[in-house]
Amino acid sequence: MSARQALQAIALALTLARFGADLLKGISYGPVPCLVEGQICIHQDDFMAPAAKQFWGSHFRGDLDVMRHLGANHVRLYGNNPVNQHRTFLDQVNVLGMQAIIGMSDYPYTQSETNCMTTSAFDCYAQIKEAYLLNLKNGFLQEDANEYHQGLAQVIVINEPDLKLPGIAQPQSFVKGIISAVDGMLDAEKEMGVHGKMVNFTVTFSFGICSACTAGGNDKPGLGQMEELRAGFQNPSSYGYVAKNDLATFYKERFINSFNTANPAADIEPLFLIDYVEAFPKVPVVIQEYHCPHLPDGKTQEEDLKEILDIARQYPLLLGISFFEYQVRYDKGGSETEFGMFGLRKNFSFGTFSYFGDEVTAYCLKPQIGKESGTPVPTALARAFGGPGVDYSRLCIPDPSKAQLNEDGLLQIRKTYPGDGKEMGIFLGRIVRHLGGQVPQSADSSLESFSAPYASSSSAKTFSDAVAALSEHPTWARWDPQVACYGDREALASDVGNGIGMACNGMKTFNCTTDLPKMCNGDVWKQADYVFSMAYNENPTDPMVNCNFNGAAVFADSQIYGTFNSGCVVSKNPAFSALTEDGYKEAVLSGGSPEGDSLYYRRVATELLGADVSDLSGLQAFSERPPPKSLVALQTALKAEDFVCGLPGHADCPWTTTTPPTTSTTTLGPLTTTRARPTIPPLGPDSFEEDNGGSSLTMIVGAIAVVVVLGGVGVAVAGMMNQKAKRIKSEKSQGRKARPVSNDSDSESESPLVKPGRAAPQPRPPPQMPFGQAQPGYVQFGGGPVVSAGPGFGGGRAGPAF
Structure with missing residues (x-):
């Protein structure tokens, strides 16, 4: 094995170990709702905030669901006001x-x-420590962890x-x-x-040449x-x-490189990758913006996207791409609308609403044609990413999975899908769920028959007729006696806040x-869960x-x-009732069972x-007794029991934190509460199946797997990559040149971007836009004029760059 092959084998093994086998298939997301060219109609571009939920929420326009159906496994975002809450997104x-x-x-x-x-x-x-502390507090970290x-x-x-x-001519400044x-x-x-598992940091550079950079390349x-x-x-x-x-150790363990480009796939190897794998044999790289809207030689978007993903498979250090971009930027105008x-x-729209004080509309989507x-x-992208695709005919009509659960919603679905029991069944099936039931797949035909007359x-x-009939709990549905009233995660946070006040x-x-x-x-959803469940328990009829x-x-x-x-x-x-006096009363004192009580007791202990x-x-015997009269009394009683471990004066628990967790009451081990992932709902008539690869940032191989990769697949891939590099270099020596790259400019601000058939971008003055008043409770951490880095891929993607 040559030295180069060994380096490539190591690169493959390390990449698989750190990032998994599935390619990163992302979509760049900035759904600016402004339709007038040259006009920004919003004062924040933080589309992760709950205020933007009518764009991406599943019960609204459902942009994230659309991306998943296109085969994306990542979404890349730009605006980020750290004062805003991002956990919901x-x-x-x-x-x-x-x-x-x-x-x-x-x-x-x-x-x-x-x-x-x-x-x-x-x-x-x-400045960045302050911002990142707010990000960590407002959603980047798991709740209560x-x-x-x-x-x-x-x-x-x-x-x-x-x-x-300030620009590419001053690398000392931007590196500092x-x-x-x-x-x-x-x-x-x-x-x-x-x-725990730390996320990766990256810095996304332009695809310009840095002639002032002295470290190489x-x-x-x-x-x-x-x-x-x-x-x-x-x-x-x-x-x-x-x-x-220790920044050197951080770089070695957590950093990945990334860049943006509008070049076609054929340019990426000769202009970048061949030299990159020599310079960075152990550092993965991502193309965070990828899309060439004007492809050479009659190539189609589907062909180009498949080619760049094939290149990523051949070069293990290239983790994947993020397609630029999800939605047309009408406000930018000109060539920027081509992406x-x-x-x-x-x-058709999913409502007009207040977005940080600006009234905006979540208009429906229409696919752009290559x-x-x-x-x-989107079809080309889905074919390249391996997604099932989207039924475009359903993007701008009422959706039975989203229509309001009332008489108007029923009439809307009846008018849109006359005589269609299947579509009406989707709507009425939501009533079943709201009444505490589930319709198993085996009962789909029964639901459709029930729905056909409506x-x-x-x-x-009428809608009331449907509610009355379903409240009788038809036998074709499954009904859970442990139903509860809680905050609807698909609702808008502002509506939930108003609902809490009402309750x-x-x-x-x-x-x-x-x-x-x-x-x-503190957290609006936790407040809603407690308040709504208590309100319904006070009047447990007609949910x-x-x-x-x-x-x-x-x-x-x-x-x-x-x-x-x-x-x-x-x-x-x-298993889920709150560990409070109210939760104890409902789950244990109001007619629990020894089996259920033992689970609640163990939750209290842990x-x-x-x-x-x-x-x-010992726990089972304790659960057979009459339950203590209060949660406080239960805690006191548990402290006196020998079967409880890990307390002062008690034996240590006989397992370690590395023992696989379990929620079973028949197998002992550290107790955790598992958060099951619900089935992804289909978008349109086609069903959706998850990718087999899973997350591209999941640790999937251990030391043994790395050895196997080094001994087999790694060598094969490294050899293939070596041959490809030799071929391209040979073509260069024979006069077959890649697209030219040069930097004759001494500009202090911009670098020519490598984009075929397109002149190097010139700096343009930012549009002057007054900013509105701060929102109540809003820290002035955002604002200022719109910043753009030119007609290519600038930093102020969505205008006001929070």
């Missing part, structure tokens, strides 16, 4: 089996009054710093800004006590910037920065001010009325509310006492 991403790549805002780097470019000589430590959210894959420290911090920013982020992690697009940055991490003092953390794969159609083939661009255009049957005002025995437990206070609160609540079985398990639903299910159970027979 990451929860939705995770439920769909995807992960997010989130960028830090440009604001603390270049736009705020205290930005590090103009006020601290490119030392960005303080100091571990990263499962839906977060990568954090982009800064997008295209070589175009704005980046390494100091990372230093601040690492200290933010320490301050929050972050542990200054004749190749993107490569010079990456080599300069590596030198900065390895020796920060050479760039005028004294690091507080979006979905346009907006004004004949100029080369006449094929819709679908007839001449039918006189609190209507209760007679529960005072939301004094009785809401601390563990369920369509008494568990509604203007659409903010849902009444469903434990298989559904157990998927998120907030710990704040007061129900009869001992979660409230910080102990566990080492003797199952």
